[in-house]
Amino acid sequence: MQGWHRRRWYIGLASSAVAACLILGIGMVTWHRAEHPTSVAQVQIMNPHDLNADGQVDIVDALVLAKRVQRHEARPENDLNHDGLVTASDADELASTIVRLQGGVSR
Ligand SMILES: [Ca+2]
Ligand SMILES: [Ca+2]
Numbered sequence: 001m002q003g004w005h006r007r008r009w010y011i012g013l014a015s016s017a018v019a020a021c022l023i024l025g026i027g028m029v030t031w032h033r034a035e036h037p038t039s040v041a042q043v044q045i046m047n048p049h050d051l052n053a054d055g056q057v058d059i060v061d062a063l064v065l066a067k068r069v070q071r072h073e074a075r076p077e078n079d080l081n082h083d084g085l086v087t088a089s090d091a092d093e094l095a096s097t098i099v100r101l102q103g104g105v106s107r
Pocket of ligand 2: 079081
């Protein structure tokens with residue numbers, strides 16, 4: 001009888017440990033996704049000129065870049081004319097490229 005209780009106690013302890021590991025694992029995955037919301041797959045398919053991340057490159061992205069330049073929040077990858085600086089000319093370059101595309105859309 002005492003052995004049966006002990007075995008039952010061990011099974012309960014093991015079940016609790018498994019449940020704790022699952023909860024911890026789910027918590028870690030949830031935390032990781034919250035800290036890193038963009039997955040590697042999304043980075044690879046995302047157009048670097050889609051600055052508002054709406055799935056298309058259009059004049060709104062040029063406006064977003066112009067605002068970033070005004071606020072000194074532009075990133076090095078926003079240097080579209082490759083002159084080593086991110087300025088209003090890069091926003092102009094993006095706008096010009098969009099206009100040349102005739103549909104204004106590049107995916
Ligand atoms: Ca966009
Ligand atoms: Ca530039």
